[in-house]
Amino acid sequence: MIKKTHHFKNMRAMAIQQTPLKSEKxxxxxxxxxxxxxxxxxxxxxxxxxxxxxxxxxxxxxxxxxxxxxxxxxxxxxxxxxxxxxxxxxxxxxxxxxxxxxxxxxxxxxxxxxxxxxxxxxxxxxxxxxxxxxxxxxxxxxxxxxxxxxxxxxxxxxxxxxxxxxxxxxxxxxxxxxxxxxxxxxxxxxxxxxxxxxxxxxxxxxxxxxxxxxxxxxxxxxxxxxxxxxxxxxxxxxxxxxxxxxxxxxxxMGTEKSKGTKMWSVSGDVAQPGVYEVELGAPFSVLLNDCCGGIRGGKKLKAVIPGGSSAPIVTAEEAFAMTLDYESIASKGSMLGSGGMIILDESRDLVQVLKNLSEFYADESCGQCTPCREGTGWLEKILHSFTEKQALKTDIELLDRISSNMLGRTICVLADSIAMPVQSYLKKFPQEFQKYLETSSNTSRQRRAL
Amino acid sequence: MAKVKITVNGKELEVEAGKNLVDAAEENGFEIPHYCYHPGLSIAGQCRMCYVEQEGNPKLQVACNMKCSDGLKVKTDTPKVTDAVKWSLEFHLINHPIDCPICDQAGECGLQEYYMKHGKYKSEMHEEKELKPKVVDIGDQVVLDKERCILCSRCVRFTQEISKTSELGIFSRGDRSVIGTVNDSPLTGNYQTNVVDICPVGALTSKDFRFEQRVWFLDETQSICSGCSKGCNVDVHHKKGKHIYRLKPRYNEQVNSYWMCDKGRVTYKDSNFDRRLSNAKLGGVDLPHAEAIAAWAADLKVLIATERTEEIGVWITPHQTNEELVSIFETFATQLKTNKFYSESVETLVQKDEAVDGFLLRSDPYPNSRGFLKTSKEKKIKLQSIEDLIKALEKETISHLVIICPEGERQFPHMSRISQMVKPSQFVVILTPQNAAIEMFPSALSLPTLSHYEKAGTMINHAEISQSLEAGFQMFKESRSIQQTMKDLLEAQAKRAESRERMAN
Structure with a gap:
């Protein structure tokens, strides 16, 4: 709760007044x-x-x-x-x-x-x-x-x-x-x-x-x-x-394929979350450090979700190596998307983050296409099993296979919006999932599985 | 329709331009699995079962949203496609209760069928399933099971596009989505059971058919609904010809498309044993068919011998096939030379015939009024009214009354009027499949005939389309077709005449 209030205050601050920064365009x-x-x-x-x-x-x-x-x-x-x-x-x-x-x-x-x-x-x-x-x-x-x-x-x-x-x-x-x-x-x-x-x-x-x-x-x-x-x-x-x-x-302005400027809404573990407009092709560090004042509390960056929650996650190294434009972010396996950037510091548990996201997409799936309707709920349940320490060894691979069978199989891209993040979290932060597996007791689930 | 060339799995096919790919492929022997697609409804594209690989397109496409155009090249059997279908089916099944042993749809269920062909077999779903309401009453005809539902939205589209009653909708989101009606109000209208027919799974079941019979015990015979002049094409589902369990609409583009009304669906009940006349009866006592015919022939003999055959009166209804009508008219008019034929005013019914509810059901309650008028005209039969019959009975110009096939309640008032006028001296013969009318004529001779759904022959519907009924079964050993009865009667009559001649010699 405390954390939420903190975010809220920052958001208000953003909404009230913001004088242009030098690093902005x-x-x-x-x-x-x-x-x-x-x-x-x-x-x-x-x-x-x-x-x-x-x-x-x-x-x-x-x-x-x-x-x-x-x-x-x-x-x-x-x-x-x-x-x-x-x-x-x-x-x-x-x-x-x-x-x-x-x-x-x-x-x-x-x-x-x-x-x-x-x-x-x-x-x-x-x-x-x-x-x-x-x-x-x-x-x-x-x-x-x-x-x-x-x-x-x-x-x-x-x-x-x-x-x-x-x-x-x-x-x-x-x-x-x-x-x-x-x-x-x-x-x-x-x-x-x-x-x-x-x-x-x-x-x-x-x-x-x-x-x-x-x-x-x-x-x-x-x-x-x-x-x-x-x-x-x-x-x-x-x-x-x-x-x-x-x-x-x-x-x-911008790069060869990304012209002009882009507004970024930055949230998460930064000192000054808010909306910033920078030229396309600006380095990520400009947005993070010059605009947002760096990571909050002097912590280290762990991961970045560049373009809204449906964008695949990128690691800290990838983030610092990328520039803020369509091509560069795509080259890191993610996408510029809406420009809703979420910064995650080293204290963040990415399995919890992904579980949180999967809850959102399971709730918001319109229920029209079968792979999305059933798949989003299935992913959510499995991720829930992880955080409840009841995951099965096969679940990591299963998450990946469910996701790949949701990708591109539906009328709209809502299924992709959770399938792509799941695949990217699994690929880029496998150790986080492994950690949960090691502590899973999974007795009750295994009984069901049998 | 212009023809185009498409290629499915490397085989070149010539199909109608603009035809839906699912149908075009199926007609040529390539099955594309599908749930939400129905040729009589709009395209939803949401079950995601009908994947095909289209040449030049890296993404899998849904066949239901593809129209056949020249040069279209698709594959339905690549590993990519079969794997995607397998997984789509798995997604359909992860929250399905799989309660086949107690499900009425078992045996004709889309999930069962595709599971055998496209199943993943080893399910990896180890989570708890979503639970949803079961046995939800949604009207006079239909019961809904929200857990079994695969949300293909066929029923929703039916109520929006065909019956135009729009009661059904999909509520909530994600895997909590359910089919339902607004404020739990019931389904309305005369076309509710169609949603049961188009439901590919056991989510919508018919109250009338529920738990009556396992579908794999049922045989099918093609027939025409007896409910009105529309003449909807139906399949009669019966068990070894001993009991009819349900009627299902059979596709006919010119008549009823894929649909039929709820009133028509229950017409099979008149054929089942509890409403049937199982044996010939004289004065309420059972007797073998041959003896009943002999008794009838004996009475006719007297009339023939005394040259009083014009005292034979025939009451007739448009329930018969054209062939039956011909045999009736030939027997009584040509052979026995009477001209006293009576019926309801069929001409008026035909003139006033109209669609009652703007869709299928029509005001003329008889399936063969047009055929009746046509045949009587051809045979030069002058039909008289019920009033004429009453007068004739009163004046005793009729001494021998034949009543043919009064089926259903509509005939009851007429039967009751006639029975009150009949005097003990007047001989009454009733040819009917049903026992209902017989009770009004306790002393009459009654002969069991075939019921509507056992008959073979042709009928002419409101649009002058001649349609055939297929004879598949005979439910009672003692019942005969009208043609057979007429033949038996004439033979018995001839025999009697012969023996009389011999005796005279």
């Missing part, structure tokens, strides 16, 4: 510290909505907006890292059906809280990006699907949308362009799976938040069977900067 969070930046007049006074004006006053064509995005190299910040410009260009043209833009603000991956800062403090940045995005593929309506627990964030976005309507950035004939757009807030009811692209669509349609079988892909048949694009909050928030500063300036 802030393009999204540039004005985050400005008081009342969530209000439209303050936002506009800091250059807000200039990108929107640029698009409409310069009479940029929808295709040229998409071309700009493609040139910038912007990739989706929700986890999958799909190029945004391409995603928008997949929406079929000349289709009679209405098109929709859905903003995925159902930030529910454990360890991830970067979108929350944008939603609470810079809702207009996201709204501006959404209007431009919607214009690029002709969506007349967009929805911001906000995680149910984000009550305050939903309120801020709701207010911001109203403000945007009042000044004519939303509604009919935006800035005399002839483009109409309406925006709505939809609040989730508390399911992790509704952050999955098609699960979100099902939920928005009023159904149970079950991911949909692909094909058809949302760009062709999504929300209400109409062409739909689902983008993450951070992705959309990048759009105004790219319009204002040009794709070249954006592409100049």
């Amino acid at each position: 802030r393009i999204l969070l540039e004005h985050e510290h400005v008081p009342e930046i969530n209000k439209i007049d303050v936002y506009t006074s800091k250059g807000g909505y200039s990108a929107l004006k640029k698009v409409f006053q310069n009479k940029m064509t929808p295709d040229s907006v998409i071309d700009l995005m493609k040139a910038s190299g912007l990739r989706g910040r929700g986890g999958a890292g799909f190029p945004t410009g391409s995603k928008w260009s997949f929406v079929p043209k000349g289709n009679d059906k209405p098109k929709y833009l859905l903003c995925n603000a159902d930030e529910s991956e454990p360890g991830t809280f970067k979108d929350r800062v944008l939603l609470e403090k810079l809702p207009h940045l996201m709204i501006e990006g959404m209007i431009i995005g919607a214009y690029s593929f002709g969506a007349r309506k967009s929805y911001v699907y906000i995680r149910g627990e984000y009550t305050y964030a939903a309120m801020m976005v709701e207010k911001a949308i109203q403000e945007a309507y009042q000044v004519g950035y939303l509604g009919k004939n935006i800035l005399g362009s002839g483009f109409d757009h309406d925006m709505y807030v939809h609040r989730g009811a508390g399911a992790y799976i509704c952050g999955e692209e098609t699960g979100l669509i099902s939920s928005l349609e009023g159904k149970k938040g079950w991911p949909k079988l692909k094909p058809p892909f949302p760009a062709v048949e999504g929300y209400l069977k109409c062409p739909t694009v689902v983008n993450n909050v951070e992705t959309l928030a990048c759009v105004p900067w790219i319009i204002n500063n040009g794709p070249e300036a954006y592409a100049k």
Whole structure:
């Protein structure tokens, strides 16, 4: 309990005020510290909505907006890292059906809280990006699907949308362009799976938040069977900067395949957990030491979960050897994901960590596909046997085999989200599991096994 | 439909373009295991059993979400596929109670079937299983066992897409997911038992059939439902032709697709022994069939000898097959030369016939009204109404009344009216499979005939589709088909005429 309070205090500190650090590269969070930046007049006074004006006053064509995005190299910040410009260009043209833009603000991956800062403090940045995005593929309506627990964030976005309507950035004939757009807030009811692209669509349609079988892909048949694009909050928030500063300036930042900046929400055993924006390709130590003030209590780093709880774990050595971009993290067998980084110091018991995660995924599996529905629960039970010191010798190998038979076998990637971590923990920290096996008495379980 | 070429396991097949790969493969002898896929429902893709390897795609694909297009190349038998199927089945089974000995589905269970073919055999599940409610009452027809359920969602999709009653849903998440109804309200409508048919496991069982019989003792005979003019194609499940246990819908794209209604499903009960006339009877006393025929022929002899055959009246219902009707009309109209045929106003029933609930069930309660009208027209039979019959009985222009096959309760009011009008001098013969109507005519001669599901022949449904019934069994030794009875009668009659001639000589 004490530990939790401690974390909570730090989180609050993050949410209140954070002046930019030298080691950061802030393009999204540039004005985050400005008081009342969530209000439209303050936002506009800091250059807000200039990108929107640029698009409409310069009479940029929808295709040229998409071309700009493609040139910038912007990739989706929700986890999958799909190029945004391409995603928008997949929406079929000349289709009679209405098109929709859905903003995925159902930030529910454990360890991830970067979108929350944008939603609470810079809702207009996201709204501006959404209007431009919607214009690029002709969506007349967009929805911001906000995680149910984000009550305050939903309120801020709701207010911001109203403000945007009042000044004519939303509604009919935006800035005399002839483009109409309406925006709505939809609040989730508390399911992790509704952050999955098609699960979100099902939920928005009023159904149970079950991911949909692909094909058809949302760009062709999504929300209400109409062409739909689902983008993450951070992705959309990048759009105004790219319009204002040009794709070249954006592409100049980062590495060859990872352009621009990335917001990281760092939690766990660091001195200053919080949200930090750094250039893609920055060394891990910059984020850990310069931004977060190093490991809390002078302890040593044991492991890092780089991109939200579903990302495979990396060891301390691997972490220090990697740079913060898609390719480098992938080369260490993990993924950049949502940028929800969890730092684990030497005192952490990784079997307990994994058990904790498996409980989460077993609870959150939507129950649609058999391997995930049954597999997540099975993994949880076996990991529970480890921590209860009742594991069997065969259980390590069994965990690995169950995971490999869940990987890539389901409609969405929730099964992968626990299968990949299980495999990585087993591979990178086998001694932790072995330790439990040595102390297991396992009499009662063995009797059952017989 | 355009044809395309696909390749399954290296064998080139020509199939319809856009056909579901599961069906296309199955038609050509390649079985792709599946639970959630049902050709009559939308695609769910969630059981993850129908994996195939597609050329050029490193990831396993589910066949149920693949449409046949030219050049599609898949493999269903690679080690990767068989291993994945094995594990998918293992995932299905880890929380399944495996209570086959007390499960009604045993013998026709998808889990049992695939376990033999694709089972992992050595289960590695050593944890405690998830426990869920069993024997949950969800309406008049169906019992739910949430533990046995594999959450394939077929039943949910059925209530959403076919019956459009939407009562069923999947509640909760993960391995705690269960099928259920909102606020535990019961299933409604006339199509509930279809969810039992499409349930691949023992989760949904029929109250009517539950614990009545092990399915491996059952034989199947193809027939047509006798419940209404729709003529749903059915399989009659009976044990060695001695007892019928259930009806199951048989696929017919033009008539009932994969479904049938609950009202139709219980029509088999009229065929079973407790409702049947097992022996010929005269005045309530059993007698051998041949003697009963002789008694009938004796009465006819008098009428023929005195040239009063026009005093024969025939009450007839559209329960018969076209072939039966032909033999009846030929016997009485052609041979015995009467023109007194009576029936309900079938013409009106046909004119007013409509789908009662927007789906299968129709307002005309007879399975062969169209055939009845067609045959009577062909044989130039003029049908009179019940009022005409009552008048004729009153005036005693009828002295010999033949009542043919009153089946089911609908005929009771007519039978009761007729029985009140019949005078002791009027000879009544009843040809029926059932014992119910006989009690109203205590002194009549009754002859047992075949029940609907024992008959062979053709019937014409509401859409003028002629469909055939297959004769598979005869439940009572003493019962005869109508054609046989007519033949026996005419033979007995001829014999009597012959002997009379001999005596006269």
